Amino acid sequence: MADVHGPSPFETLAARVRFVLVEPSHPGNVGAAARAIKTMGFGELVLVHPRHAAVREEPEARAMASGADDVLAAARIVDDLDAALAGVQWSLALSARPREYGPPLLAPRAAGMQGAAVAAQGGGVALVFGNERTGLANHDVERCRAIAHIPANPAYSSLNLSQAVQVLAYEMRLACLDAALASASSPLVPGQAASAGDAGAGAEDIAGMFGHLEAALVRVGFLDPENPKKLMSRLRQLFARTALTREEVNIFRGIAKHVLARCRDDRQA
The missing domain is CATH 3.40.1280.10 (SPOUT methyltransferase, trefoil knot domain)
Structure with a gap:
């Protein structure tokens, strides 16, 4: 009880x-x-x-x-x-x-x-x-x-x-x-808890990251959406071997965001 x-x-x-x-x-x-x-x-x-x-x-x-x-x-x-x-x-x-x-x-x-x-x-x-x-x-x-x-x-x-x-x-x-x-x-003492940046990434954070990465890979021509093979599955397997934090997920999403933006700028130039 x-x-x-x-x-x-x-x-x-x-x-x-x-x-x-x-x-x-x-x-x-x-x-x-x-x-x-x-x-x-x-x-x-x-x-x-x-x-x-x-x-x-x-x-x-x-x-x-x-x-x-x-x-x-x-x-x-x-x-x-x-x-x-x-x-x-x-x-x-x-x-x-x-x-x-x-x-x-x-x-x-x-x-x-x-x-x-x-x-x-x-x-x-x-x-x-x-x-x-x-x-x-x-x-x-x-x-x-x-x-x-x-x-x-x-x-x-x-x-x-x-x-x-x-x-x-x-x-x-x-x-x-x-x-x-x-x-x-052995209770945690103040300051021992993980910081917000070190906190484990949530499932929705990781799903969003993969969505961003997939869009960027398609945009640069590395991933063919008509014949994707197992690329995204392999990437999921790779990242699953790590304990991604929210900060790390945000880094990868930032990279993908800038790739997409640069590709958009190049097309408009």
């Missing part, structure tokens, strides 16, 4: 973690996912374009929530992954299959530790899960900062969506408990 003077250190971290289900098909899985995250002390569930628009009221979803009706009822429904990642500094995609291009691959435990570290610095964290049948599309994976794979039995590696959510929620709970304990024993 939270202290009467405010949330516990763990609750503070848990409030910065959200679980995102992309295009879930089965109401029962949505309800079971709500239950899975509540049992681990989390409460934010975001649904990206679910198959059933009224999934929160579906009897099967409410039955499978089994006591996590509050989490289910409060679940936000958004149109796309960009909206689900708004305000997030670090996001993790869960995938059952290898990707030729994509962010760095982490084990679930390492992913939990990295996510908890971001939350401990005040950043928002998102764990992203795909559709029950097809998983996450490549373009959704590329929007995340890291990817995780649950090392299940190779002879039978099929995990239900809510089971996958439970595994990652458990790992995130362990990591947040450790981070909360560490912060209680």
Whole structure:
């Protein structure tokens, strides 16, 4: 139970973690996912374009929530992954299959530790899960900062969506408990917190940067929009290996902005 003077250190971290289900098909899985995250002390569930628009009221979803009706009822429904990642500094995609291009691959435990570290610095964290049948599309994976794979039995590696959510929620709970304990024993002193320029870049900041870079590359003729190949995917993979700060994102956006402006001036000359 939270202290009467405010949330516990763990609750503070848990409030910065959200679980995102992309295009879930089965109401029962949505309800079971709500239950899975509540049992681990989390409460934010975001649904990206679910198959059933009224999934929160579906009897099967409410039955499978089994006591996590509050989490289910409060679940936000958004149109796309960009909206689900708004305000997030670090996001993790869960995938059952290898990707030729994509962010760095982490084990679930390492992913939990990295996510908890971001939350401990005040950043928002998102764990992203795909559709029950097809998983996450490549373009959704590329929007995340890291990817995780649950090392299940190779002879039978099929995990239900809510089971996958439970595994990652458990790992995130362990990591947040450790981070909360560490912060209680060694609290930040004034001046230790990251400055605004050093703060981790948000998902929308990075999406804007890639939009600017792509436009600049097209303008200078380096990227053919009719035959882009894998250039932008490779760039996303490259930047995913770094922990971009807002200041760094602004530098790259500034470069792209000046390239576009110079090209515009040259055309008008």
